[in-house]
Amino acid sequence: xxxxxxxxxxxxxxxxxxxxxxxxxxxxxxxxxxxxxxxxxxxxxxxxxxxxxxxxxxxxxxxxxxxxxxxxxxxxxxxxxxxxxxxxxxxxxxxxxxxxxxxxxxxxxxxxxxxxxxxxxxxxxxxxxxxxxxxxxxxxxxxxxxxxxxxxxxxxxxxxxxxxxxxxxxxxxxxxxxxxxxxxxxxxxxxxxxxxxxxxxxxxxxxxxxxxx
Numbered sequence: 001x002x003x004x005x006x007x008x009x010x011x012x013x014x015x016x017x018x019x020x021x022x023x024x025x026x027x028x029x030x031x032x033x034x035x036x037x038x039x040x041x042x043x044x045x046x047x048x049x050x051x052x053x054x055x056x057x058x059x060x061x062x063x064x065x066x067x068x069x070x071x072x073x074x075x076x077x078x079x080x081x082x083x084x085x086x087x088x089x090x091x092x093x094x095x096x097x098x099x100x101x102x103x104x105x106x107x108x109x110x111x112x113x114x115x116x117x118x119x120x121x122x123x124x125x126x127x128x129x130x131x132x133x134x135x136x137x138x139x140x141x142x143x144x145x146x147x148x149x150x151x152x153x154x155x156x157x158x159x160x161x162x163x164x165x166x167x168x169x170x171x172x173x174x175x176x177x178x179x180x181x182x183x184x185x186x187x188x189x190x191x192x193x194x195x196x197x198x199x200x201x202x203x204x205x206x207x208x209x210x211x212x213x
Contacts, residue, residue, distance in 0.1 A: 017036075021034075029169065140159050
C-alpha cells in the first residue's frame with residue numbers, strides 16, 4: 001500500500017513538473033526544458049505501469065488468489081491488463097467489465113512501457129516538419145555535409161541556422177515508428193493516465209471491501 005501511495009505522489013509531482021517546463025499554452029521551449037521534461041515523462045510512464053502492478057498484487061494478496069494448481073501466480077502473469085486472465089477473472093464482474101473497456105488504454109501503456117524498458121525510450125521530438133519542410137531539411141543536411149567536407153565553417157553556421165528555423169514544436173511524445181507507436185499529446189495523456197490510475201484504484205478497493213472477513 002505504501003508503495004502505491006508513493007507512486008501516486010510521484011505521478012502528481014511529474015505532472016506538475018512537465019506542465020511547468022512545457023506549458024500547455026504553447027511556445028517554443030528551450031532544449032534543456034525539453035530534455036528535463038522527457039526524463040519526467042519517462043518516470044511518469046513507469047510509475048503508471050507500476051501502479052497497475054501494485055494494485056494487482058494488493059488484490060492477489062488480500063483475496064488469496066492462486067493458480068488452479070494451488071501455486072502462486074507467476075510474476076510475469078501479474079497485472080490488470082487483458083493478458084492477465086487469471087487476475088481479471090478473479091475480480092468482481094463490474095470490475096472485469098470496467099477493465100475490458102480500458103483494453104485500449106492498457107495496450108498504449110504496455111507499448112510505451114515495454115519500448116522504454118527494453119528498446120527505445122520515449123522522447124519529445126524537438127520539432128515537427130510538414131512534407132515541404134522535411135524536404136528542405138534534407139536539402140540543408142546535404143549542404144551541411146558539404147560544408148564539413150570543405151571546412152567552410154562560416155557557411156556551415158549559416159546553413160545550420162536556416163535548418164534550425166524549420167518546423168514547429170508540438171507537445172507530443174513518441175518512441176519508435178517501427179514499434180506501432182504513434183505520437184501522443186502528452187499534456188492530455190498524463191491527466192488521462194493519472195485519472196485512470198485513481199479510478200482503477202477505487203475499483204480495486206471496492207473489490208477488497210467486498211471480500212468476506
